[in-house]
Amino acid sequence: MNAMGFAWRSLVRQPARASLGVLGVAAVGALLFDMLLLSQGLVISMRGLLERTGFDLRVTATDALPGQGPLIPNAIERSQAIAHLPSVRSAIALRFANAVVLAGGPRGVYTTFQGVAGTGAVHPWTILRGRDFTSGRPEIVINENTAARTQLAPGSRVMLRGSCTDQAQALPPVPFIVSGIAQFPFDSPNGTTIATSLPMLATACGGNESNEADVIMVASQEGAGASAAVSDVARLLPDLHVLSNAEAVNRFERGGFTYFRQISTVLTAVTLSFAVLLITVLLTVSVNQRLGEIAALRALGFSRGRVVADVFCESVLIVGGGGLLSLPAGALLAIGLDRILKRIPGIPADVHFFVFEPSTLQIHLLLLSATAIVAALYPIRIVTRLPIAATLRDEVVG
Amino acid sequence: MSTTNGHVIEARNISRVFPMSAGPVTAVADVSLEIRPGDHIAIRGPSGCGKSTLLHMLGCVEPPTAGTLLFRGDDVTKLSDRQRSLLRLRQIGFVFQRFFLLPMLTAAENVELPQSEANVPKAERRQRTQELLEYVGLAARAAHRPSELSGGEMQRVAIARALANNPGLLLADEPTGELDRATGEQIASLLDRVNADGTALVIVTHDPALAERSTRILSMRDGRIESELTSA
Amino acid sequence: MWVRCLLALIGAALIASATLHAADTLPSVLISRQLSEGEHLSVGDVIRLSASEDGSNVRQFRVAGVYEPTPDPARLGAVIREVQLHLPDLLGLTREPSVPSGSEYVETINVALVDPNDAEAFSRDVRARMPGIDAQPASGAAESTGPFIVLRRFHLAIAIVTVVASTVFLLALTIMLVDERRAAVGVLRLIGLPIRRILLQLFLEGVLIAVVGSMFGLALSLVSEGIINQFFQWRYDTALVFVRVTPQVAAVCVAIAIPLGVSATVVASWALLRRNGLRLARR
Numbered sequence: 001m002n003a004m005g006f007a008w009r010s011l012v013r014q015p016a017r018a019s020l021g022v023l024g025v026a027a028v029g030a031l032l033f034d035m036l037l038l039s040q041g042l043v044i045s046m047r048g049l050l051e052r053t054g055f056d057l058r059v060t061a062t063d064a065l066p067g068q069g070p071l072i073p074n075a076i077e078r079s080q081a082i083a084h085l086p087s088v089r090s091a092i093a094l095r096f097a098n099a100v101v102l103a104g105g106p107r108g109v110y111t112t113f114q115g116v117a118g119t120g121a122v123h124p125w126t127i128l129r130g131r132d133f134t135s136g137r138p139e140i141v142i143n144e145n146t147a148a149r150t151q152l153a154p155g156s157r158v159m160l161r162g163s164c165t166d167q168a169q170a171l172p173p174v175p176f177i178v179s180g181i182a183q184f185p186f187d188s189p190n191g192t193t194i195a196t197s198l199p200m201l202a203t204a205c206g207g208n209e210s211n212e213a214d215v216i217m218v219a220s221q222e223g224a225g226a227s228a229a230v231s232d233v234a235r236l237l238p239d240l241h242v243l244s245n246a247e248a249v250n251r252f253e254r255g256g257f258t259y260f261r262q263i264s265t266v267l268t269a270v271t272l273s274f275a276v277l278l279i280t281v282l283l284t285v286s287v288n289q290r291l292g293e294i295a296a297l298r299a300l301g302f303s304r305g306r307v308v309a310d311v312f313c314e315s316v317l318i319v320g321g322g323g324l325l326s327l328p329a330g331a332l333l334a335i336g337l338d339r340i341l342k343r344i345p346g347i348p349a350d351v352h353f354f355v356f357e358p359s360t361l362q363i364h365l366l367l368l369s370a371t372a373i374v375a376a377l378y379p380i381r382i383v384t385r386l387p388i389a390a391t392l393r394d395e396v397v398g
Numbered sequence: 399m400s401t402t403n404g405h406v407i408e409a410r411n412i413s414r415v416f417p418m419s420a421g422p423v424t425a426v427a428d429v430s431l432e433i434r435p436g437d438h439i440a441i442r443g444p445s446g447c448g449k450s451t452l453l454h455m456l457g458c459v460e461p462p463t464a465g466t467l468l469f470r471g472d473d474v475t476k477l478s479d480r481q482r483s484l485l486r487l488r489q490i491g492f493v494f495q496r497f498f499l500l501p502m503l504t505a506a507e508n509v510e511l512p513q514s515e516a517n518v519p520k521a522e523r524r525q526r527t528q529e530l531l532e533y534v535g536l537a538a539r540a541a542h543r544p545s546e547l548s549g550g551e552m553q554r555v556a557i558a559r560a561l562a563n564n565p566g567l568l569l570a571d572e573p574t575g576e577l578d579r580a581t582g583e584q585i586a587s588l589l590d591r592v593n594a595d596g597t598a599l600v601i602v603t604h605d606p607a608l609a610e611r612s613t614r615i616l617s618m619r620d621g622r623i624e625s626e627l628t629s630a
Numbered sequence: 631m632w633v634r635c636l637l638a639l640i641g642a643a644l645i646a647s648a649t650l651h652a653a654d655t656l657p658s659v660l661i662s663r664q665l666s667e668g669e670h671l672s673v674g675d676v677i678r679l680s681a682s683e684d685g686s687n688v689r690q691f692r693v694a695g696v697y698e699p700t701p702d703p704a705r706l707g708a709v710i711r712e713v714q715l716h717l718p719d720l721l722g723l724t725r726e727p728s729v730p731s732g733s734e735y736v737e738t739i740n741v742a743l744v745d746p747n748d749a750e751a752f753s754r755d756v757r758a759r760m761p762g763i764d765a766q767p768a769s770g771a772a773e774s775t776g777p778f779i780v781l782r783r784f785h786l787a788i789a790i791v792t793v794v795a796s797t798v799f800l801l802a803l804t805i806m807l808v809d810e811r812r813a814a815v816g817v818l819r820l821i822g823l824p825i826r827r828i829l830l831q832l833f834l835e836g837v838l839i840a841v842v843g844s845m846f847g848l849a850l851s852l853v854s855e856g857i858i859n860q861f862f863q864w865r866y867d868t869a870l871v872f873v874r875v876t877p878q879v880a881a882v883c884v885a886i887a888i889p890l891g892v893s894a895t896v897v898a899s900w901a902l903l904r905r906n907g908l909r910l911a912r913r
Contacts, residue, residue: 020802296498301487
């Protein structure tokens, strides 16, 4: 009987204890798996979201994130100049404001209001029903939440009141036609968003500042790549700040996302310690209860290496069994925790906190393997230093 | 391996001292003896006289702190732990007072275990196990676990296990200590048979009746061999 | 020669005096510690501030002090580069040239009441007397902020999973502990002690172990509270408190731990005591 078979029989001998050990490892393993998913999940998800918008550069007036800093003056001309760069496929100027859509109730519906101008046909949203707005015409696209709350559909006429500054304003409402229903990638689950052309947004906001934007979004040529486009844009417009998707993700990572990275690190350490403690105690008690048998086996000629292998295999079986169970348990737990965290205000609906990558599984396996090894160290120490004769004597006296 | 005078074991002035917090304790002091193939030796003496310690030294479980111990001519004190383990596995069999069968294995699996550790091929060890269980009269209980056996049956399985790798020496520490008289008599007869079939046998015992079955009776007191009686 | 030296000295002294006088007449500001360290500024330095990205409308200020920004969880990870100005100076700095002085606005007014317990009533009064103004007690602000509610739920979910894992661990441990004494328990049963009597003893032992264990756990959490806070405060260069073991938290933990520990002992013991005494006593 090899060490693994022997270890299996030892565990089966105490089914309650072995089952609880496996369950305990499964529970902490699930938490460990989730913390590994969380440590990079937000970053991976945000990176994916940024890439799915179809734009890989963002140009702003300062190093503040889009929408948080000053506006870019002469944005339309600048976006057109950027679009003509050989390394650039398209460029659009985008401005963020707010609006009240006068429908769906006496006070209307408060929405985010985006204005777009540019040469490219690609807009940072996906049309679900109807069509995109036509530049120069008073048309808007709205998202599903807005459509549901205002009962608007493609073709509906609506009045809306824009607000493009932080100050309270009492601008007159402006008429628009809903041309389509769209999905905006950065919408939060309950967010309401509408979009039109930049000049129409400026009109709704009183007609001023029609040539300013919060950000110019740039899509690089497929062959050229983002780095080449960053260099070209920086050379063309040295007074502006260019941010690639990768750099934007780095900024997020260093900023608000860092909390989740840190908490995942702390909880990973806690769960690993817990698992090591659990398995060490289980194995140590198991070994201590079998000292006589182990001494007898040593007297019969079993080598130190063999009894060590028996203990180690027990650890592997408990951690391995628990580790296998931890994967589906962790996946279920991740779904639940993701649902909780996605309720943070402002989190886009398409962003997830727990994202699976094959490397996560590898790290999980590595950590569990290390747990099995570390947990077995103390009981292994007991069996390697076991005084055979003294133990046999003690067993008789005991 | 070389042999010296054909002895299985040759002990020359071996001692075993245990360092204790209150001062060193000499469990075995300056003992010399030879064990020849086919010997049937009993070691008796009062509790604490060092007979189990002597047995453990003879079985290469515990090395002497002084003196020389040769096993078939090889100095045991110069062997590594791994080498001593191999020696015990292949050349020495142990029978314990408390049996020490593995409770999660059947009788057959307990007997197979040392053979498996000695890398005996599966078919061969199955065959040998069957033979040994028949030898001890428990072929019908091969699939039973120790919890399903009586004390005497467990000791018989333990003897079969000790003989698994065909050792030249069998060491038994109080083999009938936890058995009633009738069962002890059965075990004693079985051990006699083992010895008659060529295995040297050393038994530590309190039981005078068991000791008198031996051809050599060593009496120990205070760690020393006080006397040796030899019967024909 | 000495006259020329004397004149040079007097001239230098006059210039220094004029500079000092000019600095003294400058409006004063406070800067955050992070800004002070990042830009190597100290008290007395003269700095130039502009509210425009093109650097226009620059004004000079004198650094009167360095302060530690109030810890803000929403700005975790950010380097707080802040300047605190007197309100008239800030309004003067940020006012558009076309906007007449006196027509500016502020976002909030912080009010410290003589009796903080009056906050709710005071808020209602302000809202009633000044339509268009929203007044709220500050103590409820943190609780009502969405991210904190979500994070609380998240941490609660993690805590629940940890309690489940701990319960499994506890059960495994108590089963092992009770099993170690099976022979003694078997003998007690054989000599006639009723199950209830043995169970009571095991229950009392469980209570003792659970209480001592809880106290140890509390002590451990207090120590780790300090370590975690120190680490994260160093890591993020903030005075935020990340972990706080309040009496309420401690009471909840003890209220969960002790019954769990006792229950685990009783369950493990009951499973053992149901077996035949002879089987228990036999090794």
